[in-house]
Amino acid sequence: MDRRTSSPASGEALLFLTDEQLRQGIEAMFFAYRGFTADPDRILAEMAYGRAHHRAIHFIGRAPGTTVNNLLNLLGVTKQSLNRVLRTLIADGLVESKVGRMDKRERHLNLTQAGQELEQTLSDAQRARMRAAFRDAGPDAVAGFRTVLEAMMDSEMRASYARLRDSTL
Amino acid sequence: MDRRTSSPASGEALLFLTDEQLRQGIEAMFFAYRGFTADPDRILAEMAYGRAHHRAIHFIGRAPGTTVNNLLNLLGVTKQSLNRVLRTLIADGLVESKVGRMDKRERHLNLTQAGQELEQTLSDAQRARMRAAFRDAGPDAVAGFRTVLEAMMDSEMRASYARLRDSTL
DNA sequence: CAGTTTAAGTCAGTGTTGTTGACACTCCAA
DNA sequence: TTGGAGTGTCAACAACACTGACTTAAACTG
Numbered sequence: 001m002d003r004r005t006s007s008p009a010s011g012e013a014l015l016f017l018t019d020e021q022l023r024q025g026i027e028a029m030f031f032a033y034r035g036f037t038a039d040p041d042r043i044l045a046e047m048a049y050g051r052a053h054h055r056a057i058h059f060i061g062r063a064p065g066t067t068v069n070n071l072l073n074l075l076g077v078t079k080q081s082l083n084r085v086l087r088t089l090i091a092d093g094l095v096e097s098k099v100g101r102m103d104k105r106e107r108h109l110n111l112t113q114a115g116q117e118l119e120q121t122l123s124d125a126q127r128a129r130m131r132a133a134f135r136d137a138g139p140d141a142v143a144g145f146r147t148v149l150e151a152m153m154d155s156e157m158r159a160s161y162a163r164l165r166d167s168t169l
Numbered sequence: 170m171d172r173r174t175s176s177p178a179s180g181e182a183l184l185f186l187t188d189e190q191l192r193q194g195i196e197a198m199f200f201a202y203r204g205f206t207a208d209p210d211r212i213l214a215e216m217a218y219g220r221a222h223h224r225a226i227h228f229i230g231r232a233p234g235t236t237v238n239n240l241l242n243l244l245g246v247t248k249q250s251l252n253r254v255l256r257t258l259i260a261d262g263l264v265e266s267k268v269g270r271m272d273k274r275e276r277h278l279n280l281t282q283a284g285q286e287l288e289q290t291l292s293d294a295q296r297a298r299m300r301a302a303f304r305d306a307g308p309d310a311v312a313g314f315r316t317v318l319e320a321m322m323d324s325e326m327r328a329s330y331a332r333l334r335d336s337t338l
Numbered sequence: 339c340a341g342t343t344t345a346a347g348t349c350a351g352t353g354t355t356g357t358t359g360a361c362a363c364t365c366c367a368a
Numbered sequence: 369t370t371g372g373a374g375t376g377t378c379a380a381c382a383a384c385a386c387t388g389a390c391t392t393a394a395a396c397t398g
Contacts, residue, residue: 017303022303025303027231029202031318032198035321049354078357080376081355103375106375132320133320134191136320142190142317144311145310145318152299152302161196238344247387249385274393
């Protein structure tokens, strides 16, 4: 349809919104996300774990004492899917689940010592790549990167992201 | 370990490389990628297709006449995994496979009319979100976004990305 | 030309991750 | 105290990726 904006006045300024530019952005996301997950995936593959375990460990480490329901919203998966992952993590002694004191329906999740160590190992690997990319790109590019990613989120995810970002800063 | 660089001289300039900043970048990637795939996923769910079909259709549309092997490298999956997807796409009349003229071992893949229509539908949905994010963030942020993503790729993916980007510009 | 390599496709088996459906336990309010 | 809503668990199933072994056909090579 409109390969670029049809308005003559704003045509020049909006060249970064052409379909071609958007397509490049899409492909950049695809290839970059592969790189983003590659290093932790390699580590996890040696254990019996996958990416879902990584995500659970990451967010439990990030928000200690969080409930299952809270984690569910953060991860955007079904309760049952998360539960399978949690069960193995608890059985393997990486996560502990405690019945809530106020509300006994809730379970509060925390990383054990071993869980914290694995979390550290995984995030070290992921941060190393991110750090190299950030350093190569420079602070202005990093600011732009964050701005675009935040604009790309669904509003509920943006809220979760901001909540995590602003906690314990 | 080093929560920020320990060099006093460069300490200020490298604040964007603190572990905290890197963690935010990691979480931004996670949440943004969910948004990135959400719209096409909704469309695909109504058909019998998944994300794997979308990726295949995207790259066949992007590089018409590509071979199976080429697509394999682009997607980074195994032959068996891609084959399952291609088989259904061909059976459903979205993709056609033609024996190579030069090298008859190769199969050249192209989208049919119906395939092109589905590709258009899917990428329209994905582009709409990307366009909104780009517009909100502005051209400088978009440039930074692209720079960081490219730096985050593995070198082979970066090569594939650049090859696609520079073809038929 | 015989032997090797390459491209593609297939079959069988496995693992992770997602789904839905059914169910148990807890809390709270009518 | 009973019924509804909230929280978490278990079981079964589907999608999609993986490995490994194999076949077919064509191309290359000494």
